[in-house]
Amino acid sequence: MSGATDIATWPAPSIRVEPRRLAPGETGRIVVTLAIPDGCHVQSHTPKEPFLIPTAVELIGSDGLDIGAASYPAGHTERFEWTPVELDIYRATVEIVVPVTASATSGTATVTGRLRFQGCTESACLPPTEHPIDARVEITARPDGWVAGLRVADLGHDVAEHGMAAIEDVLPSFVAHARARGVASLLLDLLADAGEREVARQRAFGLVLVELEREPCDGRDAGTYVAA
Amino acid sequence: MTTIETTIDGSYDIGEVVDDFELPTIDGDTVRLSDYRGRPVLIFFTTTWCPYCSAEAPYLEQEIWARYRDQGLQVLSIQVKEGHALASSFAEHHGLTFPVLVDEDGAVSERFAPVKEGLAPEVAIINAHFLVDAGGNVAYRDFLDMMAFDAKATRVRAFLDEFLGATP
Numbered sequence: 001m002s003g004a005t006d007i008a009t010w011p012a013p014s015i016r017v018e019p020r021r022l023a024p025g026e027t028g029r030i031v032v033t034l035a036i037p038d039g040c041h042v043q044s045h046t047p048k049e050p051f052l053i054p055t056a057v058e059l060i061g062s063d064g065l066d067i068g069a070a071s072y073p074a075g076h077t078e079r080f081e082w083t084p085v086e087l088d089i090y091r092a093t094v095e096i097v098v099p100v101t102a103s104a105t106s107g108t109a110t111v112t113g114r115l116r117f118q119g120c121t122e123s124a125c126l127p128p129t130e131h132p133i134d135a136r137v138e139i140t141a142r143p144d145g146w147v148a149g150l151r152v153a154d155l156g157h158d159v160a161e162h163g164m165a166a167i168e169d170v171l172p173s174f175v176a177h178a179r180a181r182g183v184a185s186l187l188l189d190l191l192a193d194a195g196e197r198e199v200a201r202q203r204a205f206g207l208v209l210v211e212l213e214r215e216p217c218d219g220r221d222a223g224t225y226v227a228a
Numbered sequence: 229m230t231t232i233e234t235t236i237d238g239s240y241d242i243g244e245v246v247d248d249f250e251l252p253t254i255d256g257d258t259v260r261l262s263d264y265r266g267r268p269v270l271i272f273f274t275t276t277w278c279p280y281c282s283a284e285a286p287y288l289e290q291e292i293w294a295r296y297r298d299q300g301l302q303v304l305s306i307q308v309k310e311g312h313a314l315a316s317s318f319a320e321h322h323g324l325t326f327p328v329l330v331d332e333d334g335a336v337s338e339r340f341a342p343v344k345e346g347l348a349p350e351v352a353i354i355n356a357h358f359l360v361d362a363g364g365n366v367a368y369r370d371f372l373d374m375m376a377f378d379a380k381a382t383r384v385r386a387f388l389d390e391f392l393g394a395t396p
Contacts, residue, residue: 008346043279051276051318082379083283118277123374124344124351125278127309 042119044075059113064104
């Protein structure tokens with residue numbers, strides 16, 4: 001394949017916790033993303049041939065966090081001309097999602113573990129690889145509005161780190177959460193003096209307000225924050 | 229992420245004498261290359277997790293070992309940095325009847341490995357074939373070419389046809 005990158009080692013996976021803060025009893029998720037370089041592939045979670053190494057995430061949570069079963073994307077069945085057996089592989093980007101539930105009332109829970117996989121480049125089959133996973137989840141027993149405010153801060157952080165597209169998936173569920181609790185005004189109070197990454201936070205907050213039907217707060221409407 | 233460049237430096241050249249080595253087999257025996265001095269030996273480097281190796285294994289058994297053993301050829305498979313249990317399961321799954329050697333620390337395989345910058349020798353050697361002649365010299369070698377992978381080992385077979393036909 002022209003333009004492909006040949007590699008000797010795999011790029012490290014990215015790990016993110018959504019949301020970064022959980023209320024007691026709440027379930028979030030840990031997303032493990034592996035970006036597979038162009039022209040390369042790794043075995044899926046369900047390779048069809050014996051002895052091939054399935055892509056797998058193994059996580060252990062500290063006290064206060066329950067780890068659920070990982071969800072894997074379906075593999076891509078591909079036939080190579082050199083073998084009569086179809087291979088079940090991943091190409092491009094793979095996202096593995098592991099649900100986590102806060103069982104503590106407060107504190108910081110840690111998640112450790114590994115992502116294991118095996119894949120091939122255009123010139124070599126690289127040996128089975130393990131990447132460590134280390135993440136932290138804050139468990140915050142706060143009123144709904146406070147938690148929602150922290151979520152907006154998280155959204156703002158994600159916007160700053162990854163751009164607007166990073167929050168598109170989680171925005172609807174957050175808006176539903178905020179709408180159900182009528183916390184828009186409280187959100188504004190909590191974030192009025194946002195310091196670090198203020199613009200990104202306000203931009204995320206503006207999007208939330210837009211989704212909440214442009215609910216005015218303290219005399220300012222969502223457009224103010226979107227513009228910011 | 230590191231890019232790689234390939235040369236075939238570092239490996240045995242055609243005509244070069246192969247150093248003797250000793251490895252355990254999955255059957256619990258010990259095999260030395262010199263045990264086969266006086267007859268040609270085809271060595272195939274493999275692992276259990278490599279899909280290319282799995283694809284080629286049946287052809288090694290049926291199209292090379294079964295076809296050429298009566299002409300004096302010895303086939304050896306070397307499992308690179310694998311343990312006995314997996315190597316044994318792999319051989320059983322593919323019905324391999326030639327000796328399967330276990331190079332658990334990869335030291336023997338490393339001597340045969342080409343230089344692929346950034347790539348460990350035990351990876352660079354996977355799916356390579358070496359034909360060692362009756363005198364212990366390299367008569368043929370090839371390394372994995374994934375863009376033109378030869379699962380049926382036709383290039384090796386073509387060479388064997390000529391080599392064994394010409395060997396008294």
